[in-house]
Amino acid sequence: MSSMRRVYLDNNASTPVLPEVVEAMRPYFGETFGNASSIHHYGQETRAAVERARDSVARLLACRASEVVFTSGGTEGDNLAIAGLVTAGDHVISSSIEHHAVLNSCKHLEALGCEVTYVPVDGRGLVDPDDIRRALRPSTKLLSIMMANNETGVLQPVEEIGRIAAESDVYFHTDAVQAAGKVAVNVQKIGCDLLSISGHKMHAPQGAGALYVRKGTRLQPLFYGGRHERSRRAGTENVPGIVGLGKAAELALEALEPGEERNMAALRDRLQQGILTHIDEAGVNGDGAPRVPNTTNIFFDHIEGEAMVIALDLKGLAISTGAACSSGALEPSHVLVAMGLPGGRARASIRFSLGKQNTAEDVEFALALVPETVSRLRELSPVYRRQTVSS
Ligand SMILES: Cc1ncc(COP(=O)(O)O)c(C=O)c1O
Secondary structure, eight states: OOOOOOEEOBTTTOOOOOHHHHHHHGGGGTTOOOOTTOOSHHHHHHHHHHHHHHHHHHHHHTSOGGGEEEESSHHHHHHHHHHTTOOTTOEEEEETTOOHHHHHHHHHHHHTTOEEEEEOBOTTSOBOHHHHHHHOOTTEEEEEOOSBOTTTOBBOOHHHHHHHHHHHTOEEEEEOTTTBTTBOOOHHHHTOSEEEEEGGGTTSOTTOEEEEEOTTOOOOOSSOSSOHHHHTSOSOOOHHHHHHHHHHHHHHHHHHTTTHHHHHHHHHHHHHHHHHHHOSSEEETTTTSOBOTTEEEEEETTSOHHHHHHHHHHTTEEOBSSOGGGTTOSSOOHHHHHTTOOHHHHHTEEEEEOOTTOOHHHHHHHHHHHHHHHHHHHHHOHHHHHHHHHO
C-alpha cells in the first residue's frame, strides 16, 4: 500500500504527544506502578512523580503547587469549577461562546435553580467587559469566561474581567484549555480563582488535566471517595497522564521564554495569507481581535465546511469545521453564530490549528491543496455557478 503524505492541522482538537513526553511517561506504564497513596517504596516513587508534575504545572501557571488539582481533562476541570462553587439561588455570568463543557455545566445549574447570564460577543468574537459589569447582581457568585476560544483562537480580556471579579467580590473561573502552552497563562496577572487546562491540547496525553484552585476557595467535589488531591478530587491518580502533563508544562514554559509563539504565529500567518491571496469571498473569523498564535478560522463562502473536511482528508490534510465534539452536528457553530455570521457562512468556515510538530513544509502542503479544493467545491455548488455565470 502506498503511504500517502498526511499533514495534521487540527491541533485544537488534540495534539500529538511529544516524544519527550512519551519518554517521561514510559516508566509509569511499567516498572513504576505503585499507588501514589501507598506508604511503601512503590507508593513513594509515584507520589514523588505526581508532586514533581504538580510543581511543573504550578510553574506554568505561576501558582503554588498546593493550588493545582489534577483532573481527567478540561471537561472535568470546568465542571468542578462551576458545579463545585455554585448552588441553587446563585447567579452566574458566562458567555455565548464558551465550550460545551462550560455551557452545559451552566445549563445543568439552570435546571437546579440557578440563573445564568450569557454575555454576547462582538463581530470579532470578543466579550465586552462592560456587559459583564452590567450583568452583575447581588446574587452573582461566579464569572466563567474562557481565555482563548477553541474555534477562532480569540483571546478574551481576562485581566480586565479579573479586575471586575475582584472589585465585585465574585469568583472568576477561566477555561484556559486552548491558551495553555500557546501563550503565557499567569493566574496572578489574570486574577482568577479557578483556571482549567487539558493535557491533550498541549502535547500531553488525553485524559489528564488540571484545575488551578486559588488558596482558600472551597469547592464541593464532583466525586466522593478517598482524600486524594486534598479532598478536592477523589480517585487514584492517573500517574502516567499526570507525569506527561508535567513534562508538557515544562516544555511549554521553556518554549514561551525565548518567544517561540512568534514563530508559530508567523507560520499561521503564512498559511492564512497564502489562502486569502488565492481565494476570493473568504475571510478570517476573529480578524482584528487578539488570538492565540496557532489558530486561524476562515470562511469560504459557497462551500459546505463538512464537504471541505472530507475532500481535504482524502488528500491527506486534516482540518476541521470547529469543535471535534460538535462534528457531524447539523447546526452551525454556536461560536460563529454568536459573532453574527449568517448560518451559511458559519457552515462554510474551517479551523486550521497548528502544533509544535508542524513545519513550514506542512503549511506549503496545505497551501497546495486548499485553493484548488475550494474552487472544485464551488464549481459543484449550483448557487455559486448561477452567480458566476450571471456576473
Ligand atoms: C476550550 C475548551 N474547553 C474544554 C475542552 C474540553 O477538554 P477535554 O477534552 O480535556 O475534556 C476543550 C476541548 O475541546 C476546549 O477546547
